[in-house]
Amino acid sequence: MTDNQITAIWDGMPGGFSGFCVHWGYQQFARKILEAVGKPAPDTEPVKDELRWCIDNGMYGPRTEAALMWALEVIEAAEQTSEEGR
Numbered sequence: 001m002t003d004n005q006i007t008a009i010w011d012g013m014p015g016g017f018s019g020f021c022v023h024w025g026y027q028q029f030a031r032k033i034l035e036a037v038g039k040p041a042p043d044t045e046p047v048k049d050e051l052r053w054c055i056d057n058g059m060y061g062p063r064t065e066a067a068l069m070w071a072l073e074v075i076e077a078a079e080q081t082s083e084e085g086r
Helices: 003-012 026-037 045-057 062-084
Strands: none
Touching: 003 026, 045 062
């Protein structure tokens, strides 16, 4: 991607430069860049489903269960943050 293409995306954001940190932020800008190069955000549902299954059905100690629950919470928090920024 060229500098001019990146600048065109920046200028096309809501409010252009003046809209930065008012109507949009770096995550929304990054998503527009990813869209332009054809790399959508990954689908995390299969990972979350597998984590939930492991939490519900696994035979392991409390530390492993806590680690699985933490991983699921991190993914869900990241998704929430991304959704709020759109």
